[in-house]
Amino acid sequence: MSLTLPDQVDPWRAAKAGVCLSGTLALRSLARLAASIAAEAADVVSYELGFQRDAEGRSVVRGRLRTELRLRCERCLGEVAVPVDTRLSLVLMPGEHGVAELPPDLDPWIVDEDSLRPVDLIEEELLLAIPVVPRHEPGACEPPSVADEGRHPQDEGAHDDRVNPFAVLAELKGQGGD
Numbered sequence: 001m002s003l004t005l006p007d008q009v010d011p012w013r014a015a016k017a018g019v020c021l022s023g024t025l026a027l028r029s030l031a032r033l034a035a036s037i038a039a040e041a042a043d044v045v046s047y048e049l050g051f052q053r054d055a056e057g058r059s060v061v062r063g064r065l066r067t068e069l070r071l072r073c074e075r076c077l078g079e080v081a082v083p084v085d086t087r088l089s090l091v092l093m094p095g096e097h098g099v100a101e102l103p104p105d106l107d108p109w110i111v112d113e114d115s116l117r118p119v120d121l122i123e124e125e126l127l128l129a130i131p132v133v134p135r136h137e138p139g140a141c142e143p144p145s146v147a148d149e150g151r152h153p154q155d156e157g158a159h160d161d162r163v164n165p166f167a168v169l170a171e172l173k174g175q176g177g178d
Helices: 011-017 118-129 167-176
Strands: 020-026 044-053 059-072 079-093 107-110
Touching: 011 044, 011 059, 011 079, 020 118, 044 118, 059 118, 079 118
Parallel strands: 079 107
Antiparallel strands: 020 044, 044 059, 059 079
16 A cells, blocks of 8 residues: 655654555655755755564664755855765654664664654654765866955955954054063
8 A cells, every 4th residue: 555645754653554656746845854964956856765673573664865965065165966875774663662673774763652754764864864964976077266355357466454363462562572
């Protein structure tokens, strides 16, 4: 059974029934993610979420998320497209008890009040997929030159009228050295 994305699901019933959710979701509808992306985009994330029971009887969510995030390159400060194709495998848990005993290939998802918002799960996984330092491939961009910023070739011979911030110190040194 495949459904579109509901606002809330009972994860225990969904796992027992083997519910599958698939479709697309606008990235701009994910508030925390929207704050991390460079451009207001009409981009979407394609999602597949399957609720089921594993061999040990645990309620799990397995799925896949695919999108392209437009982030700010930390090298050139321009926009960089970062493809995301991530698989998730989460154990649904009513509390933090038992989290330490989970196998390393399973991550816990703590369920509050027997209700789960699939949008929150998708957004959290996309946030985790963002690189720590987003940037273009090596050689694809250059860092902006701070020294040349705002300077034009016609200004090369112009006199610099800016006040030296250390001029006050020179005056104080001259007054106190008598």
